[in-house]
Amino acid sequence: MMYEEDKQVTPSPQRTSLEHARRLHPAAIFFNLIKVLKETILGLGVGLIITLKESVIYFLIFVAVFLVLLIISSFLSWLRFTYRVEDNELRIEQGVFVRKKRYISINRIHKIDVTADVVHRIFGLVKVQIDTASSGDGAEVDLSAIKVTQAARLRRALKNNKKTAEQTEERVVYPKKRISWGSLFIAGSTSGTAGFLLVMMLAIFSQIEDLIPTSVYKSAYALFIESGIVFFIASVIFFLFLLWLIGIAGTMIRYGRFTIEKRENELFIKRGLIETKELTIPFDRIQAIGVKQSLIRCPLKYVKVTAVVAGGSFDKQEAFPVVFPLMKETEVADFLEEFLPAYAHISPEKNSLAKRGRKYYLAQSFILPAIALVPVWIFIPNYVWAVLLVMAICLWNGWVRHRNSGYHLDDKTITLHIRHVFEQETVMMYHRRVQAMEKKQHRLQQWEKIATMQLSLIGSDGLGTHYHVKHMEAMDIDIIGDWYSREKVETSLSDKLE
Amino acid sequence: MRQQPGNNIARDAIKAWRITASTYMVVLWLLIIAGGVVTFIFDFTYIYSVISIIIGVIAILIFVLLIPKIRYRRWRYEIYEQEIYIQHGILIMTRTIIPMIRVQHVDTKQGPILKMYKLATVSISTAATTHEIPALYEKDASELRDRISALAMVDEDDV
Structure with missing residues (x-):
């Protein structure tokens, strides 16, 4: 409504240009091609290899036909895809044979994410993903390639409507925080990807082991004998160092130039060295804020701040969007005060678990190695010490997990301290965000008056995010239950029953 | 999480569950009989057949006679103005609180066995979880469904 009036008063040229149906940049054809190739290559690969073995000519014909069809279909779908902003709606029309029209009211748009990878950058393009509140995988609208200027215009047109009062692009200074290269380096070197890469490489190696000719083994063995143990150890160290560097590079590329900005209704995050990603997290979609500390960062007192967001992030590898990749433990309070004041009083204090629960933690971490011990003892007794x-x-880990878990209850919020095997997590959530609460007790727990608690939040993927605190004092869970319950009936009910 | 919830589910649930468990037992016993026949034809030792028959009998005792009864006894629910309170579990007892304003939708469903006893299952979904109350009488189930969805509509603040 307001928008219409505005238009009559000041028909800005930018908006009229958006009202015409527009196509994406022709590079979108290429992106579509790549996307389809990526999706089909695995399935096709098998068929291709089989045909290649049968006959080379058929193989070439097959590939050529496939490519030609793919190019034609990509071209047609580009030709038939248009977008425009009209009557307060973003209107998308697409489809080669079956025409599909999607009209999205601007008011319903929650998120506009802009990303650019290397190819985008070369052409001065960006990818724009637009999402509404409806949950579901991925973005509602995916504009795979449009000009940077056009994207800015579109963004303004879609955003403007929400704050009609302040059309005059006031340069409000938003609080901003950028990660320094120094802490990025620390983040990379403590990311633990080195260990992950090592496991991956071993896995890959075990798969392709048969493909490596024995001569390679022989020469490697000879080299090893010749140069001796020192060389061997040196090369192992070098190899690990290399992995470590790869880990740092990965973090640098992913979180390089990480900037967080607090805007009126949302957090705006921009990051990435090669592929720039822009992420918006509306405040009202945040379900919880977590402070996470991995095992390696524990002695260094560094943490990472993440959010649980309904609908999640577009980054598939990151179920919980990272709000800030690395900071000192002592900086957290100030950071939250500035960017997420609602979560500023995240409490480092906690009510610990019942002492009686410790044996269950110990037993749980004990059981796997204990099972492994039996066959080792029988078949390779020399390695019993390793087990x-x-x-x-494991026992130590169980002990720490018991010691470092707990909860803290406030008027409107609850903070859970959960020690996972490799990570300490402190997560704070509001009463109204908790979808359901559960108390679980098996016979032994019942007898010892301890229990496991589960709090469920809306998750990134529609399945929900569930937090468990195991073997708490049962009375504590009852206290949390009374805090959670909107029905203050506990006294009247127990009166009735007694 | 005070006292246990007040209402039992329908008593006929025990019968319905027993029938369901019996169908599995029929399959198990067919296997046992088949094993016995094979043993008889090929003249294997009878010890395995004896063991499998003992297991079969124990399975009937546990899964058909015992578990439905305990399950029924443990299953309790209560619907308040503001929340739903559920308790269930045989070995692990679970108590759940679901606030009304977090309920997104309520369904009832009914398979052939439940239908025989005029029973239905009510399932309650929030944005993060789904909870089921099995085996209520049809009338109670639909009444409950309507009541929950009426109560759930009252307050809808942001997600």
Whole structure:
């Protein structure tokens, strides 16, 4: 409504240009091609290899036909895809044979994310993803390639409507925080990707082991004998160092130039060295804020701040969007005060778990190595010490998990402290965000008056995010239950029953 | 999480569950009989047949006679103005609080066995979880469904 009036008063040229149906940049054809190729290559690959073995000519014909069809279909779908902003709606029309029209009211648009990878950058393009509140996988609208200027215009047109009062692009200074290269380097070197890469490489190696000719083994073995143990150790160290560097590079590329900005209704995050990603997190979609500390960062007192957001992020590898990749433990309070004041009083204090619960934690971490111990003892008794060592580490881990878990209850919020195997997590949520609460007790727990609690939040993927605190004092869960319950009936009910 | 919820589910649930469990037992016993026949034809030792028959009998005792009864006894629910309170579980007892304003939709469903006893299952979904109250009488189930959805509509603040 307001928008219409505005238009009559000041028919800005930018808006009229958006009202014409527009196509994406022709590079979208290419992106579509790549996307389809990526999706089909695995399925096709098998068929291709089989045909290649049968006959080379058929193989070439097959590939050529496939490519030609793909190019034609990509071209046609580009030709038939248009977008425009009209009557307060973003209107998308697409489809080669079956025409599909999608009209989205501007008011319903929650998120506009702009990303650009290397190819986009070369052409001065960006990818725009637009999402509404409806849950579901991925974005509602995916404009795979449009000019940077056009994207800015579109963004303004879609956003303007929400704050009709302040059309005059006031340069409000929003609080901003940028990660320094120094802390990025620390984040990379403590990211633990080195260990992950090592496992991956071993896995890959075990798969392709048969493909490596024995001569390679022989020469490698000869080299090893020749140069001796020192060389071997040096090369192992070098290899690990290399992995470590790869880990740092990965973090740098992913979180490089990470900037968070607090705007009126949302957090705006921009990051990435090669592929720039822009992410908006509307405040009213945040379900909880987590402070996470991995095992390696524990002695260094560094943490990462993440959010649980309804609808999640577009980054598939990151179920919980990272609000800030690395900061000192002591900086967290100030950071939250500035960017997420509602979560500023996230409490480092906690009510610990019942002492009686410790044995369950110990038993749980003990059981796997204990099972492993039996066959090792029988078949390779020389390695029993290794299993015992693992067992000791597991027991210690169980002990720490019990010690570092707990909760803190406030008037409107609850903070859970949960120690996972490799990570300490402190997560704070509001009463009204909790979808359901559960108390679980098996017979032994019942007898010892301890129980496991589960709080469920809306998750990134429609399945929900569930937080468990195991083996708490049962009375504590009852207290949390009374806090959670909107029906203050506990006294009247127990009166009735007694 | 005070006392346990007040209402039992329909008593006929025990019968319905017993029939369901019996169908599985029929399959198990067919296998046991088949094993016995094979043993008889090929003259294997009878010890395995004896063991499998013992297992079969124990399975009937546990899954058909015992578990439905305990399950029924443990299953309790209560619908308040503002929340739903559920308790269930045989080995692990679970108590759940679901606030009304978090309920997104309520369904009832009914399979052939439940239908025989005029029973239905009510399932309650929030944005993050789904909870089921099995085996209420049809009338109670639809009444409950309507009541929950009426109560759930009252207050709808932001997600």
